[in-house]
Amino acid sequence: NAGVTQTPKFRILKIGQSMTLQCTQDMNHNYMYWYRQDPGMGLKLIYYSVGAGITDKGEVPNGYNVSRSTTEDFPLRLELAAPSQTSVYFCASSQVGDSEQYFGPGTRLTVT
Amino acid sequence: AQSVTQLDSHVSVSEGTPVLLRCNYSSSYSPSLFWYVQHPNKGLQLLLKYTSAATLVKGINGFEAEFKKSETSFHLTKPSAHMSDAAEYFCVVSEGTGRRALTFGSGTRLQVQP
DSSP states (O other), X not given: OOOEEEEOSEEEEOTTOOEEEEEEESSOOSEEEEXXXXXXXXXXXXXXXXXXXXXXXXXXXXXXXXXXXXXXXXXXXXXXXXXXXXXXXXXXXXXXXXXXXXXXXXXXXXXX | OOEEEESOSEEEEETTSOEEEOEEEXXXXXXXXXXXXXXXXXXXXXXXXXXXXXXXXXXXXXXXXXXXXXXXXXXXXXXXXXXXXXXXXXXXXXXXXXXXXXXXXXOEEEEEEO
């Protein structure tokens, strides 16, 4: 039982490039989330999903897109990367909406 | 709207002394409250959670927290700090699902001196 896995662990992007951050969970959780964590700050919700085919915006969705074609996978797409997107990105999942969330190890992204 | 305030951005204690990390919350409903810990360059791990059962909640690694509705507080304590407790701690409130699922405090960095 791997829990929540994220790839890649680290990435450096040039301004204007695009990339997809991958997230997979093997706990059959319905809810999945993407957060970003800026230095010295708590986590801010980017997007979330309550099940396959259903996604919605969180607190800071601009510059990102998501899809949820399966229960297991919840990729985050960055289009036209900007320096403001330099951050650590965490994916999480939970069985029900207000229960404990299980977090992946994070992806450290630098945009230069 | 829900919010969380962690009153100290940084706390330093000596090994073997008590730990107190303070958290106040604001919520329109009866919230669920969590404490998560993040060790350097790691993901977040749940320490403990309050979900309207007992007001004194025991978690992993000897941590506990007390829910005080009258003070809107959920402070985290541990009787005796260990070097391995050095990490970032986040107080988190949940009012429901989706966008309101979890709202994070800004974190408290705990430093443990030998």
